[in-house]
Amino acid sequence: MSFNFLHDFIDPMQSMSVATATLRLLSALILGGVIGWEREVNSRAAGLRTHMLISLASATFAIVAMELTSFEGDPDMAMRIDPLTLIEAVTSGVAFLAAGSIVINGANVRGVTTGASMWLCGAIGLCCGVGDVKLAGLLTLLAMLVLWLIQRLVTPVAIRVRGDDPEGRG
Template sequence: MEQLVEEFGHPTYTSFPVIAARLLLATLYGAVIGFEREWRNRPAGLRTHILVCVAAATFGILTVEIVHAPMFAQEAVKVDPIRVVEAVTAGVAFLAAGSILFSRGEVHGLTTGAGMWLAGAIGVACGLGLWQVAGFATLIVLIVAGLLHRLQPRAGLVEDQDEEKPASASAKRPRG
């Protein structure tokens, strides 16, 4: 029993209120990005972006803790914190790639995939305590995904008047 208390009772390098604040901020930023995706009725919306951002923040926090953990202070153990960032990047890229579809000669979901990838980066920034980077990156996501969406030409919405198309084709919207 004493060993169990020792295992779960050791302090973290970062105080718990700071850890909680970092995770909650990642939740908020992920929600902002996810809400924009939900609002546009895109795949990978609110919950997905929150989970990606919080997971990445958790990995960022774990990176800080691992670097300062006494068990890794031995000379034989070499810790490279950038490997966590690389792993998060690869993992989120894998998820984002799953949101990209190619059908009928069109690519769908690229913006959603890119948003998920950036949500992972924002989460890592939150986890490492780089809140200014995370906040500014979130602002850029909203500008790119929200405001620039209005400036993008609407390919596929202009139909050829001479050609008859099935009703489902006229209701089709570009996704991304």
């Protein structure tokens, strides 16, 4: 009896192997880290670790939700498990963190892109957690296009239009 309890305690996963869960969590860490790296090298408040942790937590919540939906409980008890509630919870939780990265100082607003990238890492983590690593990879690629490529294309044009030069090249 005590052996069964110990086994259930250390190995509660019913529908997914530990290897599969590990791969999904590592995928979330890596893909969240790609976006976090870009934020880190551009000296943003939320960088590598933050984005990795958001993606990892989101993937974990997705895995736990999937495990709960496969949980075999008492057949006489009605189980009310709604995976969409998980998406709402992750979305609102990450949005709360993302809002904290936005700083408003008069007419100057900073951190909106970082907040959006944090929110996106939540979605990437959810994708990894449910096993849609292809979609998570595509999201990461598109995010990097927005964060890196668009920045390289738009900033020089914006400097010319505004007439200012932050690097003092006059």
